[in-house]
Amino acid sequence: MTDIPVLADLNLAWTWPVVGLGLGATLLLVVDLFIPRERKRQTAWLALAILLVSFLLNLAAFTETDSAFFGMFVVDPFSAFLNLIALTTAFISILLSVDYLQRSGMQRGEFYALILFTTAGVMLMGHANDLVVVFVSLELLSIPLYILAAFRYPDVKSSESGMKYLVLGAFASAFFVFGAALIYGATGSTSLPHIFEVVARGFTAGGAPELLLLVGTGLVLVGLGFKVAVVPFHMWTPDVYEGAPTPVTAFMSVGAKVGGFAALLRILVFALPVLSTGAVEASAWQQVVSLIAAATLILGNVVAIAQQNVKRLLAYSSIAHAGYIMMALAAAGHAGFGEQATRAALVYMLAYMFTNLGAFAVAIAIEKGDGSGSDLEAFVGLGRSRPLLAGIMAVFMLSLTGIPLTAGFIGKWLIFQVTIEAGLVPLAILGVLTSVVSAYYYIGIIVRMFLRDGEGDPAAGGTGLLNGAVYLTFAGTLLPGIFPFLMIDLTRVVSTTLVGG
């Protein structure tokens, strides 16, 4: 007979950054009741404080490796690194929100609590060491986002956004659960380390039916592919991004993606690296992931050219960036490249986080209170009316393009390098060519800001918190571009722990 577990066995201490954040969010909901309507700013301050505490707790445990909840919850530098990204994303998103909500008359306390909940979901994704936990965290990540997308109620576009996200998201979750069930059927376990062992033992010895496992993996890929918005599971992205309040879009474009990729890396690179159909060197999923990456790169970048709205443009651009991270994932499918590819993906996500949030911050700064003004034409003349803001935006655009001396270049460099070394040269060539395509629409924004004549509207936006977010993301984009070791060294310990298992 097994012993009845006691609380101490749960090893709760390691879970504090996540659990603390969840508790903090719950508490915030209660406290918010007592904060009067006109002073909802205070809720935002509290939310920022909670994030900061979680950030510090996470830093304290940065290099630790342990598990909690009987191995379902794992603590390692990989998860700690993703936590940093998730918490910073939430922090910046709240900085973006405060004035935006005020301006558009949506200043309600739940907003901040919901952001904290979904952040906890993202963090939990990184910690998940069991398919069940992945599913729980997927839902924790998604449900607050459904609400947040529709937060501009009763605006029709926002409601459409929330509804679309909810219906399609539910589908995706269903795919994921079904896939997880099939994997369980094939391997007899939902625990990722256990799945790894079973697969490593080989299908014949353990008798695990291969087809079941392959289909299961495919379905899991569908479910998570929806979250990270890769082709062909991307259809929802432009509409949802456009309709949602802009700070929510900013959060979604980074937070939800980071969560999805965390789970993809854990499941594919950690649990199923040796899943193979005969060829020894590459995992069975490598080809599928390569194809998804290729399709995503082409579609995201090409369709972005035609966009006239900055939110839709950034939506397609975020699809394209998911394609670059998928390139790293495809490289990870090659035996021996798991660590290097993971590292490239992590650096890319960090660079993408700063740059993309920064771009959204500028978009918010020029957006009007009624949600209009997010047309690309709104950027015309910004270089004259607000030169500093326009200059910073130009750096963000160059970083998204991947021009050297920006963080975006470092990310792309690492990803191209690992893709080439893993022998996926055609994919790498496609990656660089689509980068050139992307230059066209990113440069298009610079053209509007600086090259076209016209007077911008200097009145909109631009308060302290928003500016703070702009400068923070600007530093995060430029500094690692000039001193790449800032980002690269951070990931050194991280990726080894993931693949070491």
Next chain:
Amino acid sequence: MESAGLSLLTTVLFLPLLGALVLLFLREEQAEHIKWTAFGFSLATFFGTLLLWLAFDSSAGGLQMVQRVDWLPQYGISYYVGVDGLSLLLVVLTGFIMPLAILSSFRSQIFEERGRIRLYFLFMLLLEWAMIGVFVAQDLFLFYIFWEVTLVPMYFLIGIWGAEERIYAAVKFFLYTMAGSILMLLAILFLGSRGGSFALPELIAMVESGALELPFTGLLGGGSVQSFLFLGFFIAFAIKVPIWPLHSWLPDAHVQAPTAGSVILAGVLLKMGTYGLVRFNLPLFPEASVAWAPAIAVLAVIGILYGAWVSYAQTDVKKLVAYSSVSHLGFVVLGIFALNAQGIEGGLLQMVNHGISTGGLFLLVGMLYERRHTKALDAFGGIWKVMPFFGAAGLVVVLSSMGLPGLNGFVGEFTILLGSMGSEVLGFFFTMFAALGIILAAIYMLYMFQKVFMGDVDKEENRNLPRLHWQEIAVLVPILLVILLIGLQPGPFFDTMTATVDNLVADVGEFIPRAEETVAALPQRDNPVLAVGAQGAR
């Protein structure tokens, strides 16, 4: 060899960047301060490059004034700079052109229309920093960074201060160049991960010793890794040069760019392409270079003739000069892929010559444009009578550009033709068609000169054009002096490159298929052009 301190080369490299930072602290209203600060920093950089030349030991073949500091050691990437015979002259050229370009913008009318004086000079200095960086970087990764960074300031210079079609031209310039260079990035990453280091001298040593195997099995085809890497670099450089048929961005960029932008573009930026061919393609991929040389030389010759032909058809002075660049740079490429010492030395010198002559032509066109606000050939005539010094300067620059003996252009072109004639991979036909290009150059250049400077002043608007301002004279005089200097005394210029080029030619020459007996009878490397060039002047 490895020092972390501030070496002369690093100081010269970062001086323009420092200048750009200083400009950040000036206010837009302090226009005069901004202008003179930018000019001061570029002039100091020029003196720095002259110091480099003085300190340079031209008898040694390898890299000099090397500085190497680890940057990302786990990836084999370092801050690694140095100059040798291939790059020194181009560094000096950059240092020479930039103060002139900056001085020539002082009185430009573009600021009255578009303003943003501070930003303009900021981009100028950033551009200088990146261009010098391209020429001194000895680490492929560092090189790529500088290479790509040159794109941004130039894009803004064209896009903000350019003429009517500036946006189209700027975007085209950006996309074209980026499309080429990003393929080079893949080739660089491939080399770096195979060799375990991004340092160029180490990679070249590995290629020579066979430690880094890059199999070559034909021009194209499955296993020919070397050929694909060669093309990865070549396309990037070919777009920059530009080699026909990849030249279509150039006329747009040149015509739309402000005067100083055109001067820099023609003077220095295009040279980055031809420099890259010599610096990277030849030593890293010798087999592929030999195999591809005839094909590339064909493109070069087509470029020479096509550029000249199209130049003649232009009605816009600036466009005429722009297309003449395609023709002139065809000579440079032809010289490089002659794969012998004369060809390469001629090519290197011709890079400098073209920078000075064509830079001078763009300056002249710019001065006319400031006065008349048109660049149409028909709008002028008899300018020499109205502006005598301007006319004389124009004559010298035009003659230099078409290669009159005694001026700089002749020395370069003649050496190139000698090289291509004596080349084991090219030969008579290439030389013959290229020589035709010189005749064509004389035709379109003299045609232009005649239309603009000669004849009677038959347009009322031209009658009272203001004479040259002292700043404009100060810009033109150094150019005229250098044109004469190189034309009459090319010796020191060739001396700086001889040792380096000999090494390079020896490395590449191994791969030229030749019979045993001809190896002994290889032409000696006396440079007859030194004598001929000097004679022509007498």
